[in-house]
Amino acid sequence: MATMIEAETVSPSHLGQIKDNGVVGIREIPQATKPSLLVIHDEGEECIVKAFADVLGQSWMPTTSVEEACAGVHSTIYGLANTMVGSQLESWGRSRLLINTKCVDRGHRLDEGLTERCDYEYLYTKSPFFRRDVARFLSFILGQIGHHRDLAERARTTLISTTFPDVHAALPNLDILSVGADAVEIRVDLLEEPLNDGTVSAVPSLKYVGEQVMLLRQRTELPIIYTTRCTNENGRFPMDDPELFYQYLSRAIQWGCEYIDVELWLPEDIRRRLAEKKGNSKIISAFHDFSGSFKWTSPQAEELFERAAVYGDVVKMIALVNSMQENYELEYFRSIIQTKYPHPPFSGLNMGPMGQLSRTLNKIFTPITHPLLPMIAAPGQLSAAEINQALHTMGQVPRLDIYGIGSFRSTTQAMFFEKCFNELSLPHQFKFVERAPRASVENILKRPNFGGAYINPPLAAAAPYLPALSDAARAIGQVDTVFVRTETGRQTFIGDNVTWKGIRATLSRDFVPSAYGGRAALLLASAEADAAAAIFALKSLGIGPIYTIGFRPHGSMAGDVEPVRSVEDVKRLEQPFVIISALPAEKSLLVVPLLKHYRVDGRNGTAKTSGKVFVDLASGPRKGDPLAIATSAGWTSYGDADVSAWTTVETMRQLVGQNVPFDFVRLASGRSFF
Numbered sequence: 001m002a003t004m005i006e007a008e009t010v011s012p013s014h015l016g017q018i019k020d021n022g023v024v025g026i027r028e029i030p031q032a033t034k035p036s037l038l039v040i041h042d043e044g045e046e047c048i049v050k051a052f053a054d055v056l057g058q059s060w061m062p063t064t065s066v067e068e069a070c071a072g073v074h075s076t077i078y079g080l081a082n083t084m085v086g087s088q089l090e091s092w093g094r095s096r097l098l099i100n101t102k103c104v105d106r107g108h109r110l111d112e113g114l115t116e117r118c119d120y121e122y123l124y125t126k127s128p129f130f131r132r133d134v135a136r137f138l139s140f141i142l143g144q145i146g147h148h149r150d151l152a153e154r155a156r157t158t159l160i161s162t163t164f165p166d167v168h169a170a171l172p173n174l175d176i177l178s179v180g181a182d183a184v185e186i187r188v189d190l191l192e193e194p195l196n197d198g199t200v201s202a203v204p205s206l207k208y209v210g211e212q213v214m215l216l217r218q219r220t221e222l223p224i225i226y227t228t229r230c231t232n233e234n235g236r237f238p239m240d241d242p243e244l245f246y247q248y249l250s251r252a253i254q255w256g257c258e259y260i261d262v263e264l265w266l267p268e269d270i271r272r273r274l275a276e277k278k279g280n281s282k283i284i285s286a287f288h289d290f291s292g293s294f295k296w297t298s299p300q301a302e303e304l305f306e307r308a309a310v311y312g313d314v315v316k317m318i319a320l321v322n323s324m325q326e327n328y329e330l331e332y333f334r335s336i337i338q339t340k341y342p343h344p345p346f347s348g349l350n351m352g353p354m355g356q357l358s359r360t361l362n363k364i365f366t367p368i369t370h371p372l373l374p375m376i377a378a379p380g381q382l383s384a385a386e387i388n389q390a391l392h393t394m395g396q397v398p399r400l401d402i403y404g405i406g407s408f409r410s411t412t413q414a415m416f417f418e419k420c421f422n423e424l425s426l427p428h429q430f431k432f433v434e435r436a437p438r439a440s441v442e443n444i445l446k447r448p449n450f451g452g453a454y455i456n457p458p459l460a461a462a463a464p465y466l467p468a469l470s471d472a473a474r475a476i477g478q479v480d481t482v483f484v485r486t487e488t489g490r491q492t493f494i495g496d497n498v499t500w501k502g503i504r505a506t507l508s509r510d511f512v513p514s515a516y517g518g519r520a521a522l523l524l525a526s527a528e529a530d531a532a533a534a535i536f537a538l539k540s541l542g543i544g545p546i547y548t549i550g551f552r553p554h555g556s557m558a559g560d561v562e563p564v565r566s567v568e569d570v571k572r573l574e575q576p577f578v579i580i581s582a583l584p585a586e587k588s589l590l591v592v593p594l595l596k597h598y599r600v601d602g603r604n605g606t607a608k609t610s611g612k613v614f615v616d617l618a619s620g621p622r623k624g625d626p627l628a629i630a631t632s633a634g635w636t637s638y639g640d641a642d643v644s645a646w647t648t649v650e651t652m653r654q655l656v657g658q659n660v661p662f663d664f665v666r667l668a669s670g671r672s673f674f
């Protein structure tokens, strides 16, 4: 079977994997095949089926019969109005993934029976419509993006526990709230659905919860943790009917929530049924003890872990404590558990002021709060800034100099890094260094507080002073980021390339990865070096032929591309699904004739094969605006500002291990950094 290559991020746990030649191994994942979907929609709402098909890069057809859809072409997306469903779903082969869709703009009515017979449910608004939310939902439920795998590789992860009674209140500040968070928790039990009599419901209805989850997901790229915390564990969900938990949690799976929090007190049968149904969602198996008498040293603690591990992809154990000693006991427990059970990851915390030390030492999904939240979700909770400060004081986060090494000074960029360091109370300093022609990078690496650098323009990957390279840096032949790992007291500099990740993230913002599978791409550049990261990004998406214009490929990727040499060649090309221009700004208008030739609605375009995505990597002043021209010719277009913002997100993760949301970067920068 064909495979897409997936370049791994190098993290501490990967150091052991660095091969003799200093290259980190690549993992291969199966090539995503075109999914087969049947989409149920409201009467007159075929547009959502079309949007799904477009995001998937597949064709679609309306139908009135489930049987017709099942007999139809596997990769055609079928749309069926909910008024036509009748009894058709009572016995059918389930040969397609069945998704119920609902527009909530003017209020909606629930058809519980229909939702339950579907695999997934997608709630949306048309004004505004969030195409990127469709892409995220589909990529996730189809298993084409893997937050959990990415998070499992990080040295530390956090979740922001939102405590709003109504998600609307969170939206204006969501970007700033989530700086430093790797996931966002929606406390469903704390939602307050207003009732007609002026009171709020004891348990918010599924209709209300669905809209709240939709709202949150529309505005954050972070994975969502969906929590129904019970009354015994500092929450508000009543415990008299465990089936209520099943109903709410299984619906969260259907809505495509990345994580569901399943409490360990729930009957085994419910936990098992949720595990069987979870699809790509992950289960956080959670246990809280508020008695104040829980003992980490007791045999019961390990038994609880073992029980939680049966269905948990993460085990979370939290106890209210009264003494410092209990933090030491927890750390002992943590080290035993981690040695004995490599899987699932363990998140262990102590609550209350005495437990705060454990909130700084825990490494998996540490819950954080933020001063802008209405209340803390649990006693003793700390913000990301407080945790970083404490870690610094304890010598766990030393003060480092993070460098921007380049041929021009960018004050915007320096300000952005400093802003993030301040927001997160990181002790680091950002330093910009002009790149001298000879050996300057090597000298910077030797400076005493060197903590990592991004380098623009990038270095040749062959630089002898970089003993280890990520597979991406080696394949692309360029290092744009150097990060430092310290293992058993020894420092290693690792040369990486993150630009390709910025390009890939841009390409997968409005389309699922499989939309690119087997399709043609056209890449323009004046030099091979300018195109290399884009080629790697396209290959990682399993793209078909990559046609190139403007340079002669010689390097390691020469075998992956097909140079176009003449106008005759252009005429013979397969219609490109994506065009990327890596031409310098002054030449960027050269792409315009191609954008027009392959325009979506022009004589070359048909609904099935038309070009879709245009990325212009040029930065700086230019004549004309290829992006505007592309957009008016029907292309989904992205500029350097988008790619740079995604690249900055990756750079921050790589250099300081912190997650900063894309929208925050875009907002803070306003323009390109790199």
Ligand SMILES: O=C1C[C@@](O)(C(=O)O)C[C@@H](O)[C@@H]1O
Binding pocket: 161, 185, 187, 227, 229, 261, 286, 316, 318, 349, 351, 367, 377, 378, 379, 381
């Ligand atoms: O389980 C947890 C941890 C928590 O209880 C805390 O102690 O920070 C906060 C809750 O929102 C979350 O679901």
